Amino acid sequence: MHSSNALPDLSGRRVVVPGGTGAVGEGVVRSYLAAGADVVVPTRTEERAEEFRRVLGDAATDHLHLVVHDYTTFAGAEQLAEEMERRLGGVDDVVAPIGGWWAGKRLWEIDESDWQNAFIGLAAAHVAVLRAFLPRLNARGAYTLIVGASAFTPVPGSGLVSMEQATLLMMRQVVEAEVAGQQRVFALVLGPVRTRLVDSGDPDWVSAEQVGAVAVAASAAAAVGGLEIRLRSQAEADEALAVLQGDQPIRTGAVVAVSTMEPKNGRREDLLEVLAELAPQIRAEPGCLHYSVHRPRGDADGPLLVIQRFASIEAFTEHSASVADQIPRIAALLATPPMPPTLFEPVP
Ligand SMILES: NC(=O)c1ccc[n+]([C@@H]2O[C@H](COP(=O)([O-])OP(=O)(O)OC[C@H]3O[C@@H](n4cnc5c(N)ncnc54)[C@H](OP(=O)(O)O)[C@@H]3O)[C@@H](O)[C@H]2O)c1
Known part of the structure; x- marks a missing residue:
């Protein structure tokens, strides 16, 4: 089933978009305005x-409502x-596309001002906005972070971006655990985006407007709790809209x-050695979040x-293909004979 591209009606909703002047932010602002919201x-x-x-x-x-104000400090965001x-009279939704790209140095070449600007400054701005606004949102509203896929794909020469974006993804997970279902916190994880720039x-x-359409859909989908949503292709954008519009079951x-591996008599150490040898390669796969071997x-x-x-x-499918040549060993x-692993997924 195709998801609808028509924007839901968010008339009366009050949305704040810090970073909204940026390349991605523009699409977010346009989408909320087109949905009838009041956009600060x-x-x-x-x-x-x-x-x-x-x-x-x-x-x-x-x-x-375009306001000149420094929202990147704790005091500024609170004001x-x-x-x-x-x-x-209040705020209903927040979308935070704060910060842009940084490149040019390997991690050991950065100086203190790079660190302060590309990591500390941006992370502090996100925390400032989160702590000022999240407690003011009700369960209907959405808090949506915008980050890049560099959060889990290292880009040589742009390490500070990867580290800062990974921090934001973990911030979302921590907050999701802390709000315990009382508020909805999303992260939209972007690949390269078509923007005015x-x-x-x-x-x-x-496109930046598709990012905005997904953020609007997250605001409107009151029944959908917080999610990390990947938007690296048209197919992922379609899937995100379908999930948020209730056309598809939510998949986390x-x-x-x-x-389970039963070693031959006397071969357990050899098996452990092969599994230990594979560990760094498997842990380095972009989609691998965890790999561990357990003994009785x-x-x-x-x-x-x-x-x-x-x-x-x-x-998981990519992983299976990449280790296929190790199965005979x-x-x-x-x-x-080895059996395919049993697969489990989180219960929504
Ligand atoms: N553009 C892409 O292709 C792309 C791809 C993947 C991910 N993303 C992610 O999307 C988000 C927004 O990216 P963007 O391309 O829209 O960035 P952008 O054009 O540079 O805009 C970012 C906005 O953030 C605000 N900002 C606040 N503190 C800042 C700081 N210390 N340094 C820089 N900007 C600061 C600025 O607004 P004011 O100056 O008006 O306050 C600026 O307009 C980022 O998290 C980025 O990683 C973007």
């Missing part, structure tokens, strides 16, 4: 505000939240693969248990 876009400078109003053109309706409560990409790239994505407690004889966790079923050390 704070920006740190008057020049950015003027430029952004020009960029939006006719889309900058009365529902756009903005108080001001929204005073002027608009880069419009010549692959047609499979998602992660897959746990459990294998007290080092007694018995089968070994291999537990692996993958970000998605596709990641492992099989030669087993008492019984």
Whole structure:
């Protein structure tokens, strides 16, 4: 079934988009305005505000509230939240596409100002906004972080971006555990995006407005709890909309693969050696979240248990292909023919 591209009606919703003046932020702001929401876009400078109003053109309706304000400090974010409560009576949703790209140095070449700007400054801005706004949202609203897939794919020369984005993904997971279902916290994880600054990409790239449409759908999907949603292709964007619009069951994505291996008599150490040798390669796979080998407690004889966790079923399939040539080596050390692992998925 195809998901609908029509935006839901968010009239009356009050949405704040810190970082909304940016390349991705523009698509987010346009989508919420098109859905009828009141959209507050704070920006740190008057020049950015003027430029952004020009960029939006006719889309900058009365529902756009462009305010020059430094929201990147704890005090600044708190003042903005108080001001929204005073002027608009509250806040319903937050989308945070704060920060951009940084490149040019390997980790050991960075200086303190790189560290402060590309890691500390951006992470602090996200935490400032989260702590000011999250406690003010109700269960209907959504808090949506925007990050890049560099959070789990190292890009040489852009390590600070990867580290900061990985921090934000973990921040979402921590917050999700802490709010215990009382609020909805999303992360949209982007590949390269077609924006006003880069419009010549692959047609499979998602556009900034598609990112906005998914954020709007997350706001509207009151029955859907927080999720990490990957938006690296048109297919992933379609799937995200289908899930948020209730056309597909919610899949959290992660897959746990459990294998039991009974070694031949006297070959357990050899089997452990092969599994230990494979560990670094498997852990380095982009979709592998966990790999561990277990023996019976007290080092007694018995089968070994291999537990692996993958970000998605596709990641598990890629893993299976990449270790296929190792199966005969492992099989030669087993008492019984190897079986495919049993797969488990989280219960929503
Ligand atoms: N563009 C892409 O292709 C792409 C791909 C993957 C992921 N992403 C992710 O999407 C998010 C937004 O990216 P973007 O390309 O839209 O970035 P951008 O064009 O640079 O915009 C980011 C906005 O964040 C605000 N900001 C606040 N503190 C900042 C700081 N210390 N340094 C830089 N900007 C700061 C700025 O708004 P004010 O100056 O108005 O306050 C700026 O307009 C990022 O998390 C990025 O990793 C983008």
